[in-house]
Amino acid sequence: xxPTIKDVARLANVxxxxxxxxxxxxxxxxxxxxxxxxxxxxxxxxxxxAIARGLVRGQTLSMGLIIPDITNPFFPEVHxxxxxxxRESGYSVFLCNTNWERERETHYINLLIEKRVDGIIIAPISxxxxxxxxxxxxxxxxxxxxxxxxxTDRSCVAIDNIRGGFLATKHLIESGYxxxxxxxxxxxSFSIDQRLEGYKLAFRKYGMKLDQRFICxxxxxxxxxxxxxxxxxxxxxxxxxxxxxxxxxxxxxxxxVKESGLSVPGDIAVVGFDDIPFASFPEVQLTTIRQPxxxxxxxxxxxxxxxxxxxxxxxxxxxxxxxxxxxxxxxVRKTG
Amino acid sequence: xxPTIKDVARLANVxxxxxxxxxxxxxxxxxxxxxxxxxxxxxxxxxxxAIARGLVRGQTLSMGLIIPDITNPFFPEVHxxxxxxxRESGYSVFLCNTNWERERETHYINLLIEKRVDGIIIAPISxxxxxxxxxxxxxxxxxxxxxxxxxTDRSCVAIDNIRGGFLATKHLIESGYxxxxxxxxxxxSFSIDQRLEGYKLAFRKYGMKLDQRFICxxxxxxxxxxxxxxxxxxxxxxxxxxxxxxxxxxxxxxxxVKESGLSVPGDIAVVGFDDIPFASFPEVQLTTIRQPxxxxxxxxxxxxxxxxxxxxxxxxxxxxxxxxxxxxxxxVRKTG
DNA sequence: GAAAAGATTGCAAACGTTTGCTATTATTAC
DNA sequence: GTAATAATAGCAAACGTTTGCAATCTTTTC
Numbered sequence: 019x020x021p022t023i024k025d026v027a028r029l030a031n032v033x034x035x036x037x038x039x040x041x042x043x044x045x046x047x048x049x050x051x052x053x054x055x056x057x058x059x060x061x062x063x064x065x066x067x068a069i070a071r072g073l074v075r076g077q078t079l080s081m082g083l084i085i086p087d088i089t090n091p092f093f094p095e096v097h098x099x100x101x102x103x104x105r106e107s108g109y110s111v112f113l114c115n116t117n118w119e120r121e122r123e124t125h126y127i128n129l130l131i132e133k134r135v136d137g138i139i140i141a142p143i144s145x146x147x148x149x150x151x152x153x154x155x156x157x158x159x160x161x162x163x164x165x166x167x168x169x170t171d172r173s174c175v176a177i178d179n180i181r182g183g184f185l186a187t188k189h190l191i192e193s194g195y196x197x198x199x200x201x202x203x204x205x206x207s208f209s210i211d212q213r214l215e216g217y218k219l220a221f222r223k224y225g226m227k228l229d230q231r232f233i234c235x236x237x238x239x240x241x242x243x244x245x246x247x248x249x250x251x252x253x254x255x256x257x258x259x260x261x262x263x264x265x266x267x268x269x270x271x272x273x274x275v276k277e278s279g280l281s282v283p284g285d286i287a288v289v290g291f292d293d294i295p296f297a298s299f300p301e302v303q304l305t306t307i308r309q310p311x312x313x314x315x316x317x318x319x320x321x322x323x324x325x326x327x328x329x330x331x332x333x334x335x336x337x338x339x340x341x342x343x344x345x346x347x348x349x350v351r352k353t354g
Numbered sequence: 355x356x357p358t359i360k361d362v363a364r365l366a367n368v369x370x371x372x373x374x375x376x377x378x379x380x381x382x383x384x385x386x387x388x389x390x391x392x393x394x395x396x397x398x399x400x401x402x403x404a405i406a407r408g409l410v411r412g413q414t415l416s417m418g419l420i421i422p423d424i425t426n427p428f429f430p431e432v433h434x435x436x437x438x439x440x441r442e443s444g445y446s447v448f449l450c451n452t453n454w455e456r457e458r459e460t461h462y463i464n465l466l467i468e469k470r471v472d473g474i475i476i477a478p479i480s481x482x483x484x485x486x487x488x489x490x491x492x493x494x495x496x497x498x499x500x501x502x503x504x505x506t507d508r509s510c511v512a513i514d515n516i517r518g519g520f521l522a523t524k525h526l527i528e529s530g531y532x533x534x535x536x537x538x539x540x541x542x543s544f545s546i547d548q549r550l551e552g553y554k555l556a557f558r559k560y561g562m563k564l565d566q567r568f569i570c571x572x573x574x575x576x577x578x579x580x581x582x583x584x585x586x587x588x589x590x591x592x593x594x595x596x597x598x599x600x601x602x603x604x605x606x607x608x609x610x611v612k613e614s615g616l617s618v619p620g621d622i623a624v625v626g627f628d629d630i631p632f633a634s635f636p637e638v639q640l641t642t643i644r645q646p647x648x649x650x651x652x653x654x655x656x657x658x659x660x661x662x663x664x665x666x667x668x669x670x671x672x673x674x675x676x677x678x679x680x681x682x683x684x685x686v687r688k689t690g
Numbered sequence: 691g692a693a694a695a696g697a698t699t700g701c702a703a704a705c706g707t708t709t710g711c712t713a714t715t716a717t718t719a720c
Numbered sequence: 721g722t723a724a725t726a727a728t729a730g731c732a733a734a735c736g737t738t739t740g741c742a743a744t745c746t747t748t749t750c
Contacts, residue, residue: 019493020470020492020493022705022706022707024706032729032730033729033730033731034706034707034730035707035708035729035730035732036728036730038707038708038709039708039709039729042708044709046727046728046729047727047728047729048727048728048729051728063491063492065464065467065468065492066468066707067409067468067470067705067706067707068465068468068469068470068707069405069408069409069414069469069470069705069706069707070409070705070707070708071706071707072405072707072735073403073406073705073706073707073708073734073735073736073737074706074707074708074709074734074735075707075708076355076735078405080469088424088430088434089427089430089431089434089631091425094424094430095425097424097451098424098425098451098453101451105458110448110450110462110465112446112449113448113449115433115434115437117434122441126446128401129404129446132401132402132403132404133404133405133416134356134403134405155399156401157355240631269635272635272636273635273636273637276637277636295425295576299605299608299609299637299638300608300609300612300613301608301612301635301638302637358735358736359736359737360736368699368700369699369700369701370700370736370737371699371700371702371737371738371739372698372699372700374737374738374739375699375738375739378738380739382697382698382699383697383698383699384697384698384699387698387699402736402737403735403736403737404737405735405736405737406705406736406737406738407736407738408705408737409704409705409706409735409736409737409738410704410705410736410737410738411705411738412705
């Protein structure tokens, strides 16, 4: 169907290995011949078959990115960084969205390995990491991003979530709040556990006592933030401030508070996490902890490319493993 | 590096063609042998090389999706629909984000063709369509989504943008507004031109005169909506209502209006387009035109799969071409 | 018990490239 | 003009699968 290198060779009246060399700009082919070949290729509208090339080269110049939720604006930003970084090095990115479904995650890992991408970047669903490592028994380079398994010998990049949680809570405490709730994803989620740890750290540092009634676990979705605060308010037992584990949930909390006729931050202050674009909208003005999303993506690619190079050189993966922990930043706006 | 089918064959003590048949669950292989082979494959942690398979099969069971802006929540929703639809048919999706850069668009088209995806879904940057068609001289199945070239013999799916523009404007007119502005992307953008046409249609129908000062072209970004309305207000020449060509721009307009000390909809009413999730937030409550994003994605895959099947059967592409135009829906909230 | 039929397995070509090696041709040096 | 060298082009193997066909082995049939 598609013209092959042999069609070009026939038209240009040379052998197909010469065509290959000419089109790849490799030395050792006469300039006149090269021109003739290029013309022939253009005439036939020839596109090299990357699949065949990948087979013999043993590399595909592509990488996979597995994220849990493409509709959370956090991830598109990370993706942009990854894509830009990849392109600069001639790589392209296969984006896979798992929709928070464990089964999709393993599906995509396998798919990417079978497609022989050169490496994978994963923002894992936390409780699947053992499963992931099981699937990954191929020695394909992998870097974790954003949500890091506490112990891993792989390269990874994320922010200091403990510090992020600490900063958010500290800010609320210093603003005078004492009853500060935490709304997060299910326990066992890496980054969230750390943010919670930071939260507890702040309590300890200021000599305050935790109130378990105000620590709630849900998932990562806006609706959940909304539901949780709604229920709290209806039951009449709610804190004076909320540290939500991501901006989406914080937005849900905002909605719940306002729908209940209460005000933010007057009745309930809210601090989020991530600093997605919508957090800075004038209607929202969400106080939050900023993650350098785009930069995280860019760094993740660099780590992955490093690992890929290392594995091509036959280095053991421990040697190339590098961990990058970035600084979170408190952004004070109007909600807390 | 990775185990191949031959390694499995050696371990199971059979020929590698038998391994291929056994693992593909093809008939004609003894049950005992099959078990032995499966065990061997598991022991070696064998993953078939999809690249090699693609080469001989002449299909990759993958498709490309090219979108201009992954940070506009409209597209992730479409993507979800496409991915879900693709997965149901055993396909996987290569998402490419062009960032509104023409050069990236052609880059990705070429890349996808070279990677021999089985088909491509494109939400094109409008003024690149001729270029796209030029690049596409391969006979790969392609369907356009969301932003359709006015004349194309390819399958495509989008909403009725003229009607969408008409509905939005009609709503504003019937709400009593007379000075209604339009903020859109650069002229020549397909879907936008149509929305503008719907806007003009409404003016005509209600016997109103267009005011060219209130028709502005920018791009698709929030900042642009913000900038345009800010400038208008500063110059003191601004309409009483704005129909913004997408929700992102509408949100920018909202911001600009409020920052200028004016109120929405009191001083300026705003209607958007798309109905992205944030439009329904209580802080925003944006009146808008809903596009069935997820469904559009799902339909686009169906069209593409159709075209792929047709092209496998050697049908001419005109035969399989189908166009789906969906109904837009007016969602009245608080901004207009 | 032999022939026929069916089940199972293996052989080898094909997919479209890249690339090491060899063969040919052109150029240079003497 | 010949030998040595450099430049160019071609041959063929390799990458890891799938699959049509042939070969072998087992079972059935009469």
